[in-house]
Amino acid sequence: MDKAKDCADTFGDALTSAFGRADGTVLAIVKPTDTQCAMPNDDHVVVQVVMDGKAYRMVVNVESSFGDPNVRYLETSHVLPGPVWEEGWHPGLSLDYVNDLGVQAEAFTPYDLPTLSDMIADVIPLGEKISVYAHSSGGASAHKVHRNSAAQDGVIVLDPEGAAPKMLLFRFSNQVF
Numbered sequence: 001m002d003k004a005k006d007c008a009d010t011f012g013d014a015l016t017s018a019f020g021r022a023d024g025t026v027l028a029i030v031k032p033t034d035t036q037c038a039m040p041n042d043d044h045v046v047v048q049v050v051m052d053g054k055a056y057r058m059v060v061n062v063e064s065s066f067g068d069p070n071v072r073y074l075e076t077s078h079v080l081p082g083p084v085w086e087e088g089w090h091p092g093l094s095l096d097y098v099n100d101l102g103v104q105a106e107a108f109t110p111y112d113l114p115t116l117s118d119m120i121a122d123v124i125p126l127g128e129k130i131s132v133y134a135h136s137s138g139g140a141s142a143h144k145v146h147r148n149s150a151a152q153d154g155v156i157v158l159d160p161e162g163a164a165p166k167m168l169l170f171r172f173s174n175q176v177f
Contacts, residue, residue, distance in 0.1 A: 007028040011139075012051065015089050018092060023131050025049065027055055030046040032117060043061065043113065045060045045121065051088055058142050060146075066172075068173035072173065099151070133153065134154045135152065
């Protein structure tokens with residue numbers, strides 16, 4: 001299934017400069033090979049999320065530009081941290097892999113860009129609700145959907161209103177916690 005076939009070519013601008021959570025509906029999954037879509041990225045998967053009628057770009061590293069290029073990945077289940085799912089951008093939240101989700105670095109598995117890109121595309125269903133914890137500098141895109149610092153770890157949450165939402169977590173080889 002081509003999950004990029006309905007990708008947007010225009011984007012909203014309501015994200016503020018902050019760490020927060022985007023709650024919306026999955027429009028498309030744009031892998032590095034999907035160059036027919038607007039604003040593709042050669043080492044990130046772009047999860048296009050519709051919020052309040054406009055598409056936004058959640059940009060997820062699938063290759064590291066320093067050290068080991070393989071990104072570490074973990075799927076786990078956990079209730080949605082923070083407030084309940086509500087469509088829109090929610091700045092000012094916090095999330096920490098260790099303190100909030102109880103995971104450690106050794107639980108992650110390294111994957112190369114093509115494999116991890118396919119895994120992300122395969123696991124995220126189109127047309128379903130999603131939450132993405134990420135950093136934005138404002139506008140249409142959010143980034144740093146991976147281990148960060150200061151309780152600002154990026155996470156993709158599938159089935160955010162369910163009893164056991166699936167969390168997609170990412171880290172780089174030099175991140176030990």
